[in-house]
Amino acid sequence: MEQPTYRLGCDIGGTFTDFVLVNNQTGQFHTNKCLTTPSDPSNAIEQGIRELDEILPGFMDNVEEIIHGTTLVINAIIERKGARTGLITTKGFRDILELGREKRYDAYDIFSEYPEPIVPRPDRAEIDERLTFDGRVLKDVDEKEVIQVLEKFKKDGIESIAVCFINSYENFVNEKRVKQIIEKHASDMFLSTSFEVLPEIKEYERTCTTAVNAYVKPITFWYLNKLINRLETIGFNGKFFIMLSSGGITSIETAKDFPVRIIESGPTAAVIASQHYGKMFNIKDMFCFDMGGTTAKSCLIQDGHAGLVSTFEVGRVQRFQKGSGLPIQVPVVDLMEIGAGGGSIAKISNLGLLQVGPESAGADPGPACYKQGGDNPTVTDADLVLGYLDPDFFLGGTMALDIELSKQAIEEKIARPLGTTMVEAAFGIHDLINETMASAAKTHIAEKGGNPNIVTVSAFGGAGPVHTYGLAKKIGAGSILVPPLAGVGSALGFFTAPVAFDLSRSHRKKLDEADFKEIELLFNELEHESAKILKGAQSGDKIIYERTLLMRFVGQGAEIDLSIEIKDFTKFSKAEIRTMFDEEYKRLYGRTSAESPVEFVTFKVRASLPKKPFTISKLSTQNRDLQACIKGQRPAFSVIKKDYIPFTVYDRSKLFAKAQFKGPAIIEERESTIVMGEDATARVDDFGFIWIKLAQSGGPDQVGGANNE
Structure with a gap:
């Protein structure tokens, strides 16, 4: 008999570490949850795998892929537990990390605080080099000057170096030269250069992102190496992938080089799973709600797509104040995260x-x-x-x-x-925790142009299904979807994500003056670079490319994204590009200015490999006895009557397709518990998804079990 092969998803959260093991031949799932071990997260991973091994002895020998999500990077930034980092920058720009954008996030608070720069001032050094805004070299790098800086860094105990020069996004020559010198004279130090981490315009964001990458690079390197060694000792010899903040997965080598890309590694996975289910059931407006032990994450998914943003903040001094944190300019799923969890x-x-x-x-x-x-x-x-x-x-x-x-x-x-x-x-x-989450949810939905009364709330996380009913009532949503294995939804979501990577490069040109042949060459370079990264992770599959233009009116400080067809850019006319810009600008802001000139700012490419979707098996239709699914009754608090009333307790593993029942009810499974009040009804579809309808709601009456792709 042929040995089955498996894929394993592993998500480290603040309280629990979740595991989902899928049989590639049968689609059968096995799950596990164990307490996270903050002092060494790899301990919990090994413990969880060994517990799974008790159910399926020797399964690790047949695991083809492990996909991992971790909060290691963001925790290291928030807790300031990264490596001592040195910054090499252009003469005159040493204080860019303090100056920032020279904006106050609260204009009327004279006591407003800002996060401490990730690199203290004594650990920053200037090099007398210079490029013009269009990339022309005014002053070359002096090797002796760089060596002097490296000697000082060694004496000061610097472990990791960030290099970020003014205007280097237009020409990498000086940063490349410094990289060569560092590799020759300080090869034992970790190195991050802005032309590799973020070759984009905006000096403050580029410097901060590069410095953060350098700050967390050593701990990410040692953690991933240690984790791989531990996995190999318990029988793993397959491929290891890391979840990216942008919703794709990448190789361990890429994660080591660009750890800043995995800041939102874990929280993103539930959104990608919810996006998958939204497409599966053709749900127009899906609100993903993932509540774990430490935080609650949510995201509005419209027309089957979760939005991406290019800049977000970590380590805010004021949790809800934009501008009070460190700006990180990498692609990330547009989710909202607040400190609300079971713990x-x-x-x-x-x-x-x-x-x-x-x-x-x-x-x-x-x-x-x-x-x-x-x-x-x-x-x-x-x-x-x-x-x-x-x-x-x-x-x-x-x-x-x-x-x-x-x-x-x-x-x-x-x-x-x-x-x-x-x-x-x-x-x-x-x-109160429901009210806190509902207030944040309504704000997030409104900012995205959504309507909370028509969204379907999808519940994930160990605490999510417990609180989704209360959240839905507070925001006015009428429908709730609780997928199978919701309590380990992030770990399951890893299987819906493609191997992918995003690359970008800034190159400012007015539309009227732009050379479309030059732009096509730039796109080709980005596609070639991303192909090399993907082939390092997995070879043999056809690469899918997506191109995006970031454009703005000349003189503006913010850009809009324009997705374009994959074709020779010279086949576009300038009139076509201008029309696309005006239409998108008008959609976003209600009007445009056809007389004002526009410019290209940044060019982006997303390269991905075909997904390897899992299959959810249909439920058995043999058992149709709802009474056999009941575990009993217990008193629980009714949010309507403000008193304890009897709740019927169901065993989710015994529920059958087409089963229907009314609240008050509690539905239990190993990973999580669903709570629904007396004004709600539940229905189970062919694939085990539970659809909950709240009475007298304006929400859509969704139909489950549409496509199983």
Whole structure:
């Protein structure tokens, strides 16, 4: 009998590490969850794999691919645990990291704070070189000057170097020369150059992104090497991929070179899975809601596509204030992330009011009910007290919870100070975190031109299905979709992502003066470079290219994206490009200025390989007895009656196609728990997706089980 082959998805979150193993021949899934080990995340990965091995002995010998998502990079930036980094820049530009854009994110706050530069001023050095705005060399690099800088860096204990010169996006010659000198005289140091990391306009963003890449490069290198070695010792000899922030996956070598590209590695995967399901069921407006132990992530997916943005911020001093963080200019899925998860800590604020998050108990010590020494009440503790979670069936019964510890923490730290009952305090925690997430969700949907009343909310994460019903009611959504294995949705989402990579290059030219032959050569260079990166990850498949133009009116500071056909650029006319620009600008802003000149700013190429989609098997139609799916009843808190009422508890693994039932209900599976109130009805489709409809809602009545692609 032929041995089955497998693909393994592994997602490291702030509280739990999730695993999904798929059989390539049968499509059968095996899942696992274990607590994350913050001190060394590879410990949790090995533990989880060994637990899977108890179910399928020796499966690692037949794993063809492991796809991994991690929060290592973003945590290192936020916690400032990266390597000591040195910056080499053009003479006169040493302070670019402090100067930034010279904008105040709050014009009326004289005490506003800004993040400390990722490279302190003493660790920045200037080189007397210079290029003009159009790339002409005014002053070459002096090798002796570079060597002097390297000697100082070595003496100061610098581990990683970032090189970013003014205007180098137009001409790489001086940065390349410095790279050669560093490789010759300081080959033991890690190196990041802006012409390789981000050859784009905007000096501050380019310098900051290159410096961040250098800052996290050593820890990413050592972590990935250690992880691969551990995997090899337990039998893995296949290919290893990392999830990119842009929604594709890439090789371990590329992730080591460009760790800044995997900042949002884990959170992106659930969005890509939701995008896949949106196309599968032809849902026009899908709102992906992924709530784990530490954070909640969400994204509006319109017409089957999640938007990409080219700039985002990390490590904000003020969580919701744009401009208060470090700008990172790399492609990333346009998602919203807030500090709201199962481990979010509830406390009394300085004003004497209930506050939940953004601080999290994480995996260690975790919520009070984990019995690991944590004494702060969390969202998970509140959900347990409210009856939404079964203390004897958490993680399928492999991790017992102590409800008495939850009651004690909520009573002592919330109920007594507020002068209320323990149950009211527990519901206050649950409802407040829902309100926080709903407010952020409505803002995000509105910014994207969506309508919360017509979206279908897709639930992911260990805590997502518990809170999606409450979230949907607050934003006015009428439909909820809970896919199979929702509790490990990010790990499953890895299988829907293609091997892909995005490259860009800035080259400012007015449309009227542009040479389209020159632009075609530039696109060809980007496609050639991206092909080399993809072939290093996987060879033999046809590469799919997508081209994008970033254009603006001359004098503007922001660009709009124009996706164009893949054809010889010289076949376009300038009138065609201008028409495309005006139409897109008018769609975004309601009007355009046909008389004003426009210019090209940046050219982008996305190269990807064909997807290897998984197949979801149809549910059995033999069992049609709904009573056989019921585990029993337990009292849980009703958000409508504000009291405990009997909830029917269903075993999701026993639910059959076309099964229908009304709330109040709790649907349990190993990875997560679905909660729905008495005003909701649920239906199971042919593939095990659960569709929940809220009464008297304006939401669409979606039909599940459309296409299984």
